[in-house]
Amino acid sequence: MLLKDLIHQGVKALESLYPAAEARSLVLMLCQERLGVMSWTHVVEPGTVVSEEELPGLQDDLARLAAGEPIQYILGYTEFRGRIFKTDPRALIPRLETELLVDEVVKHWAGGAGTTILDLCTGSGCIAWSLAYEMPGAVVTGADISEDALALARSQFRRLPKGVVRPTFMKGDILDFDTPFPKCDILTANPPYITLPEKQYMRPNVLDWEPEVALFAPESDPLAFHKAIALWARRLLSPGGFGIVEINEDLGPETLAVFKSFKNARLIEDFAGKSRFVAFENE
Ligand SMILES: C[S@@+](CC[C@H](N)C(=O)[O-])C[C@H]1O[C@@H](n2cnc3c(N)ncnc32)[C@H](O)[C@@H]1O
Structure with missing residues (x-):
């Protein structure tokens, strides 16, 4: 042919x-x-x-x-911050805008080796691994409720350059406040944030193929995950620590309000000028 x-x-x-x-x-x-x-x-x-x-x-x-299967699942990989990440239906496909979250952390943080990072809702581990690579010596923990996602995250890279510390991955539910998440200097998270009414506008390649647990915020409260992350940040962040979370573009002011008790809580836009992250610092 x-x-x-x-x-x-x-x-x-x-x-x-x-x-x-x-x-x-x-x-x-x-x-x-x-x-x-x-x-x-x-x-x-x-x-x-x-x-x-x-x-x-x-x-x-x-x-x-x-x-309708996403090309990244068919090929089995995607690129994130210039590195090849395995992709399959066990976890959300890393998105371009999430690269900016990593960028903000790298730009912001002057601490050296031994900096501790907790990445909640880690999925494929794209944030956790990128930070481990780009902040050599940082000790990164990725956490997720999904065993499937954790298995994928753990399998991402075999050989690491000298100085890069292999991230560890743990199972943990951010809505369960007895979960033993470790203390950290930096807290990152890209929790599920799509609201149910938005479902009708989603394309089949996302809706039918990517894990539901990775996409949708709780119906009863679309900010429940962000509220939980704010509580974890209060509990776990070291003095002067830095946090950043990805958010629903339509809930910018509401999500910012969740983090208002932190120092310098601010909205950060993505490439399209949409409110995409809330960054904050601990006193
Ligand atoms: C939007 S995906 C983000 C994945 C990855 N961090 C990224 O940026 O591509 C959200 C992740 O949150 C996880 N998740 C959902 N509910 C959770 C919960 N209650 N506790 C911890 N993780 C949860 C999902 O399994 C999924 O991997």
Whole structure:
């Protein structure tokens, strides 16, 4: 089969799920990854053929895409702050805006080796591992309620550069105030924050594939997780410690109010100018 026909077919099959440009870029990404071709090969060399051996695997992948499965689960990886993280349905796919949370911590914190960091709701461990890499010597603990997510987080990297301390991961429910989370100099969290009314606007590739436990805030109180994190920060942060949490863009002022008893509680925007984080400091 000609590569250009396969691409045409693949894009057509995604029409109802994705905007045209996104559908095209997903199919091209898959072809680049699986066939080693470039995104323009089918244009400059229209006679390029997909071999009999390569075709079935690629058609399977295209069928998975057409069923709404996120490309990151099909490929099994995504990039986060320039590093390759394994991705599968056990945990949320790391998002681009969450890279900014790591950036804020790295920018803010002048402490050296031995700095202790607690990353609540760690999921794939993208925040925990990034901070371990980017703050050599920091001692990072990632915590999550999901055993599945923790297994993925633990498996992320094998060999680490000299000076980077391997994060540890523990099971813990942030709504259970008997959980023995460790004390820390820095507390980070990206808790589930989507509200139920927002569900109707979500695309099937997220709603049907990513773990529900990673997406939705409690129906009874969309800020319940942030309120719990504020209590944990009070209990665990060392004097002068720094905290930052990712938030629902529509609940900026309300979430900021949850952290108002901390020093310098402030909203931080993402690339799109939306309220995306609350940062704060302990006295
Ligand atoms: C939005 S995801 C964030 C994952 C990852 N930190 C990231 O930024 O990609 C939220 C995570 O919170 C976890 N979670 C949900 N409820 C929790 C709870 N009560 N206690 C601890 N973790 C919880 C989920 O399992 C999920 O991994």
